[in-house]
Amino acid sequence: MAEALLQAIISGLAVGGAYALVALGFSITFTTTKTLNFSHGEFVSAGAFIGMSALFLVLGLPVSSTTFGDALPGAGAQLLALVAAMGIMGLLGWALYVVGVRPFAGRPGMAWVMSTLGFGVILQSVGLAIWGPKPVVVPGPVGDSVIRVLGVGVRPQELLTLAVTVVIMIGFDRVMNRTMVGKAMRAVAANGNVASLMGINTNAIMIGAFVVSSALAGLSGFLLAPIAQASLFMGLTVGLKGFSGAMIGGLNNPRGCVIGGFVLGVFESLVNLWQAQWREVAVFALVILVLAFRPTGLFGRTMVEKV
Amino acid sequence: MSRALHPIGVLVAAAALIGATSLLGNDYYLRIVFMMCVYYLCAAGMNVLVGYAGQKSLGQAGLFAAGAYAVALLTTQTEMNPWLALIAAAVISGVCGVLIALPSLRVKGPYLAMVTLAFGIVVEKLVGEWTEVFGGAQGIYGIKPLTWSGQPLSSEQWVWFGIALCALTHLLLRNLLQGRFGRALLSLQADEIASSSVGVRVYRAKVIAFVVAAVTCGIAGALVAQQNQYINSDFITFNLSIFILLLVLFGGAGSQYGPLVGTVILTIIDAALARWPSAQHFLYGFMLLFALYVMPGGVVGLFAKWFGRRSEAPAAARPTIAPMRMAPAGGGELLVVQGVTKTYGGVKPAQDVSFRLQRGHIHALIGPNGAGKSTMINMLTGVVQPSAGSIRFLDREIIGRPAHAICCLGMGRTFQNLRLFADLSVLDNVMLGRHSRMANGFFASLVALPGAQREEALTRARAMQLLDFVDLAHLAHQPAGSLPYGLQRRVELARALATDPQLLLLDEPAAGLNPQETAELGQLLVRIGKCGVSILMVEHHMDLVMSVSDHVIVLDYGIKIAEGRPAEVQCNPRVIEAYLGADEPEAVAA
Numbered sequence: 001m002a003e004a005l006l007q008a009i010i011s012g013l014a015v016g017g018a019y020a021l022v023a024l025g026f027s028i029t030f031t032t033t034k035t036l037n038f039s040h041g042e043f044v045s046a047g048a049f050i051g052m053s054a055l056f057l058v059l060g061l062p063v064s065s066t067t068f069g070d071a072l073p074g075a076g077a078q079l080l081a082l083v084a085a086m087g088i089m090g091l092l093g094w095a096l097y098v099v100g101v102r103p104f105a106g107r108p109g110m111a112w113v114m115s116t117l118g119f120g121v122i123l124q125s126v127g128l129a130i131w132g133p134k135p136v137v138v139p140g141p142v143g144d145s146v147i148r149v150l151g152v153g154v155r156p157q158e159l160l161t162l163a164v165t166v167v168i169m170i171g172f173d174r175v176m177n178r179t180m181v182g183k184a185m186r187a188v189a190a191n192g193n194v195a196s197l198m199g200i201n202t203n204a205i206m207i208g209a210f211v212v213s214s215a216l217a218g219l220s221g222f223l224l225a226p227i228a229q230a231s232l233f234m235g236l237t238v239g240l241k242g243f244s245g246a247m248i249g250g251l252n253n254p255r256g257c258v259i260g261g262f263v264l265g266v267f268e269s270l271v272n273l274w275q276a277q278w279r280e281v282a283v284f285a286l287v288i289l290v291l292a293f294r295p296t297g298l299f300g301r302t303m304v305e306k307v
Numbered sequence: 308m309s310r311a312l313h314p315i316g317v318l319v320a321a322a323a324l325i326g327a328t329s330l331l332g333n334d335y336y337l338r339i340v341f342m343m344c345v346y347y348l349c350a351a352g353m354n355v356l357v358g359y360a361g362q363k364s365l366g367q368a369g370l371f372a373a374g375a376y377a378v379a380l381l382t383t384q385t386e387m388n389p390w391l392a393l394i395a396a397a398v399i400s401g402v403c404g405v406l407i408a409l410p411s412l413r414v415k416g417p418y419l420a421m422v423t424l425a426f427g428i429v430v431e432k433l434v435g436e437w438t439e440v441f442g443g444a445q446g447i448y449g450i451k452p453l454t455w456s457g458q459p460l461s462s463e464q465w466v467w468f469g470i471a472l473c474a475l476t477h478l479l480l481r482n483l484l485q486g487r488f489g490r491a492l493l494s495l496q497a498d499e500i501a502s503s504s505v506g507v508r509v510y511r512a513k514v515i516a517f518v519v520a521a522v523t524c525g526i527a528g529a530l531v532a533q534q535n536q537y538i539n540s541d542f543i544t545f546n547l548s549i550f551i552l553l554l555v556l557f558g559g560a561g562s563q564y565g566p567l568v569g570t571v572i573l574t575i576i577d578a579a580l581a582r583w584p585s586a587q588h589f590l591y592g593f594m595l596l597f598a599l600y601v602m603p604g605g606v607v608g609l610f611a612k613w614f615g616r617r618s619e620a621p622a623a624a625r626p627t628i629a630p631m632r633m634a635p636a637g638g639g640e641l642l643v644v645q646g647v648t649k650t651y652g653g654v655k656p657a658q659d660v661s662f663r664l665q666r667g668h669i670h671a672l673i674g675p676n677g678a679g680k681s682t683m684i685n686m687l688t689g690v691v692q693p694s695a696g697s698i699r700f701l702d703r704e705i706i707g708r709p710a711h712a713i714c715c716l717g718m719g720r721t722f723q724n725l726r727l728f729a730d731l732s733v734l735d736n737v738m739l740g741r742h743s744r745m746a747n748g749f750f751a752s753l754v755a756l757p758g759a760q761r762e763e764a765l766t767r768a769r770a771m772q773l774l775d776f777v778d779l780a781h782l783a784h785q786p787a788g789s790l791p792y793g794l795q796r797r798v799e800l801a802r803a804l805a806t807d808p809q810l811l812l813l814d815e816p817a818a819g820l821n822p823q824e825t826a827e828l829g830q831l832l833v834r835i836g837k838c839g840v841s842i843l844m845v846e847h848h849m850d851l852v853m854s855v856s857d858h859v860i861v862l863d864y865g866i867k868i869a870e871g872r873p874a875e876v877q878c879n880p881r882v883i884e885a886y887l888g889a890d891e892p893e894a895v896a897a
Contacts, residue, residue: 036417038365038424103600111599113363113420114556117549118595125588236545240428243421251418280432284425288410291422295413 007152008269014158014227016265017165018044021220022242023249023257024172025213030251031189032209035105035112037096039120040217041239043089045232046123047218048225049131051085052138064130068139078141085222086215092123093214097207105206127232135234140226161223168219169258176254185209189252237280241268244287250300260297314478321474325467337462341534343574344469345527350554350566351476352523357552358561359489360516361496363420366407366427367524368547372434373400374525375532375542376441382451382533389451393529400525401518408517412510415499427548435540446539450532465534472530476523481563482755483519486763487745492516493561494728494739500690501726505806506714506743515749524551546588550577553591557598559605568606641666641810641841642687647696649682649865656682657693658865664810664858669832669842671852671873674862675885680845681723683862684814687843688720689713701809715743719808721799723815723845729788733779733798736787737770740805773801777831793824797831804835811835813844817851829855853877861885 022040030036037043053063058077061068073081100115140157147156176182187195188205196202220242221235228234241264249260264283271282290298328340349367356362377396381387387395410422434441441447452459453468460468483489494502495509503509532538550573558569580587602609642664649657656679664670672680685691687698689710698706705713719740728736745766747759774780777797782790787798796816803811816832817825829851836842836855846852852859852873859876861869863885869876876882 030417036421038420100596110363110416110420111603113365113417114552114595114599115597117365118592118597121549121592121595122589123592125585125592128588129585237428240421240425244425247418247421277433277436280429284429287425288422291410291413291418 003152004273005270006150007154008273009266010149010152010154010162011158012266012269013262014161014265015224015269016245016262017161018220018224018238018261019242019245019265020165020258020261021168021216021223022239023246023261024169024254025216025220026243026246027251027254027257028185028209028213028216030246031254032185032192033097033101033105033206035101036116036243037093037101037210037213037217038113038116039096039118039123039239040213040242041235041237042120042123043092043214043217043235044221044224044238044242045230045235046092046127047085047089047221048138048230048234049127049221049232050088050218051081051222052136052225052230054081054084055138066131066134066136068137072139073141075141082141082219082222085218089218090211090215093210093212093217094207096214097210101210102206124232131232133232135229135231136225138225138230144226155227157223157226161227164219164223168216173255241265241283244283247287247297248290250297252301253297253299256297256299259299313481317474317478321470324470328466328470329463334462337466339574339578341462341466341469342578343570344466344473345530346551346554346574347473347567347570348476348523348527348530349551350558350570351473351480352520353551353555354560354566355480355484355492356516356520357555358559358565359484359492359496360513361492362411362513362516363423363552364407364517364520365420365424365548365552366430367520367551368543368545369407369427369430370400370403370521370524371528371531371547371551372430372543373403373521374528375538376434376447376528377525378529378532379447379450379538380440383447383449389453389533392451393453393526393533396529397522397526400528401522403525404518404521405514407521408514411513411517424545424548427545431540431543431545434543442539444540446537446541448537450536450538452533452536460534469530472526477567479753480519483749483753484563486752486759487742487747487766488512488515488749488752490731490735490739491742493731493735494742497728497730498726500710501722501728502739503710504688504690504714504720504722504726505740505802506711507739508709508711546591549591549595553594553598555605557594557605559607562605562607562611565605565607572606635809635839637666639666640664641701642843643697643699644687645697645699647683647686647693647698649679649686649691649693655679655865657686657862659696660862660865660867662860662867662870664841664843666809666841667836667839668857669836669855670844671856671859672843672845672862673847673849673852673859677864678862678885679865680862681814684720684812684843684845687713687812688718711743714806717807717809718812719803719806719810720812721796721803721814721816723818725792725795725799727787727795727799727802730786732784733774733787733790734767734770734783736798737773737801737805738766740773740802741766741769744805744807770801770805773805776804776834777801793820796820796828800831804840808840811840811842813842813846815845815847817846817848825851 022044025040026036055073055077056063056065058080059071059073096116096119100119101112104111104115142156142160146153176185184200185205187198187200188202192202224234224238242261245261245264246257248263249256251257267286268279268283272279328337331337353367356364374396377399378392381392381395382389407423407426411419414422435443455464491507491512494507495512499509554569554573555566557573558567559565577587580590604611640663645661647657647660660683672683674680682691686693689705689708693706697704700716700718703716705716728739745762747762751759771780771783774783777800779794779797779801787795790798817828820828825848832842832855856873859870859873860867861876861882868881868885869879
């Protein structure tokens with residue numbers, strides 16, 4: 001029993017890491033532009049598939065193939081795939097900002113909800129046209145042999161996900177709080193107009209926010225693909241749970257978002273251990289519960305509207 | 308008799324459609340028309356939510372499922388009559404609508420959109436994975452169809468029933484949206500704080516909008532399940548939620564015929580592309596991405612631009628109403644503030660402030676910037692909750708009451724930074740002020756009872772009278788946001804007066820006005836005072852304050868430092884010190 005519990009917690013932490021990356025992505029665009037990418041989940045799927053196609057290309061397989069067969073990509077190929085996934089997703093984030101967000105940001109009516117949603121639908125339908133709806137088994141960069149830690153079997157990909165996430169989080173936190181770029185981002189978040197009067201290029205910062213947020217989504221998809229198979233439909237729930245994690249932690253507090261993502265991952269994993277079909281319901285019930293008591297999340301600042 | 312013209316037109320159109328479909332005789336076309344009816348039902352309700360209340364719901368598929376599975380389970384597990392099951396399905400999906408609306412109490416905007424999206428996904432997962440109850444991809448067979456004199460409906464009859472239901476839905480929703488409720492929903496879309504300040508129960512209005520959308524969507528789901536006599540989890544997808552939203556946005560959110568136009572066009576496209584699902588999918592994404600950019604008002608908005616704005620009908624003969632006597636005469640204490648304190652961390656915009664307002668007087672609240680004047684107004688009107696103290700209005704404690712309830716008690720207000728409903732006409736803004744004083748409820752408005760229509764006419768007349776009072780009657784049909792700043796201030800004043808206040812709170816009414824306008828405002832305030840309305844105004848224009856007010860209260864850093872007649876306050880040394888600073892030696896002595 002204790003072993004099963006420990007196992008659930010470790011895999012929960014790994015998936016929670018992916019949620020935390022997504023949650024952080026939501027937080028970055030929300031604090032700088034007051035908008036969210038409603039197709040963030042599709043971006044996660046896209047990241048997985050772009051990483052996968054890079055692996056196919058290196059192995060000399062056609063991009064549109066749907067199985068690796070016996071081919072095992074090496075470490076160099078995996079690294080290249082990671083760079084490709086994050087780079088191309090960053091560019092897509094740029095495109096999304098220019099096409100879908102900038103025309104509507106700051107205007108009433110939240111038209112950007114629709115446009116970002118539409119962008120994701122387009123991405124998904126392009127993916128469906130190339131690969132079809134079937135999930136693809138993707139080999140992990142650290143092998144698939146189960147290693148034993150404290151008497152518990154752990155997949156190395158889970159440990160890798162956890163480690164990468166933690167490194168990224170700490171790095172991001174340092175950049176936000178210790179560097180000029182981080183200060184500029186926080187200034188734009190606090191008040192874009194004043195920031196631009198101080199000579200900060202707010203447009204560039206906002207583009208940067210979407211690029212970073214989308215690259216994180218790509219990373220999350222790339223890390224998840226070997227754990228849960230790459231599927232064009234995997235993103236929707238990952239995106240939603242990432243957002244739920246952000247809501248639990250507080251959308252305007254990046255550290256809170258990360259904690260929220262991990263909490264949600266572990267919680268989901270534990271519920272899964274108990275009753276699998278109630279997993280989604282329990283997760284969203286938890287979100288509603290948190291929002292009922294703290295509408296801005298556990299670590300979020302309350303926003304006061306001046307009257 | 309123009310009032311009867313529209314329903315007759317709708318009946319004729321529906322009859323013509325029914326006649327035309329009986330000539331079709333092709334099951335494929337009948338099926339398309341039936342799906343148009345189903346989607347129209349979804350879209351019509353969704354328009355109330357998206358177009359009027361301004362709430363984005365991305366989980367309508369969940370409500371569609373609620374209706375569909377309700378009839379499925381009710382007619383297969385019990386021996387319920389199919390008609391009864393249809394009604395039960397509507398009720399059950401309405402309850403689910405309340406369920407999604409609950410989070411809207413706490414969260415807004417993008418958060419709420421995400422919560423509704425999550426609701427849709429949870430339902431999708433539930434019906435797909437909880438196979439013991441919902442049958443998953445296998446689905447539920449043997450759902451009992453609707454019957455007519457013992458026989459199941461034929462394909463034609465299904466279409467006829469669908470058209471009749473759509474016509475009925477259109478008429479009912481039109482009744483609802485053209486009057487009190489439509490205005491209230493539009494106002495909360497524009498500005499929730501202003502909306503509650505005129506007495507609209509914001510949360511309740513939102514729940515109603517969610518329930519209307521849920522009920523129509525649930526009925527649509529039930530119709531599909533009963534017509535197919537089968538439902539499975541493949542019907543309930545995120546794409547359905549997006550499609551329903553797109554019907555409204557593409558046709559034109561917030562317009563009467565938008566959902567109809569959107570439904571007809573998109574259902575035809577949907578049927579034409581049914582063979583290429585990925586093309587279909589791509590097109591929807593493309594539309595979502597660019598439709599709002601190219602045509603923010605949808606297809607209907609595009610055409611409205613070409614034909615120009617429909618001119619407003621001139622006001623018909625006005626019913627006679629009572630002359631302007633706004634509040635009861637007499638004296639006595641209207642409002643008693645005792646020991647009110649407010650702290651934001653270390654900042655204390657109010658420390659143990661006490662004062663009394665007399666009925667029939669014009670009071671002024673003055674003080675340097677940051678003295679806590681606006682915070683005081685916000686505490687009095689229920690927008691901000693004080694940390695301690697007591698506020699008694701008309702001998703009733705009002706701390707802790709919501710803003711709309713305080714408005715109903717008889718306290719009207721204006722805002723420092725204008726909060727008009729900019730897209731609504733001047734007249735609609737003032738009529739919204741009457742919201743809490745109108746007696747027609749939800750169901751009376753829905754079926755347009757004669758009482759509700761009379762109430763609407765009375766309100767319109769009263770609003771016109773108030774606009775006459777502030778000299779804006781000639782601008783009644785302009786959008787409020789298009790007026791010059793000074794006139795917008797007067798509209799806000801008229802809106803506050805429309806709530807029948809006994810006490811009117813004005814937060815810097817002269818801000819941004821030129822000297823001429825300020826003088827006119829002063830005269831207007833005196834006229835309002837003569838109508839029996841007491842006034843408390845926060846103001847920086849000392850000329851205005853000294854010329855019109857009977858009593859002045861001075862705040863500085865959250866502390867009341869003086870009060871009394873204007874002349875007394877003017878020579879009070881503490882007031883002079885607060886405004887101009889003291890000389891060095893005195894400051895040291897103090």
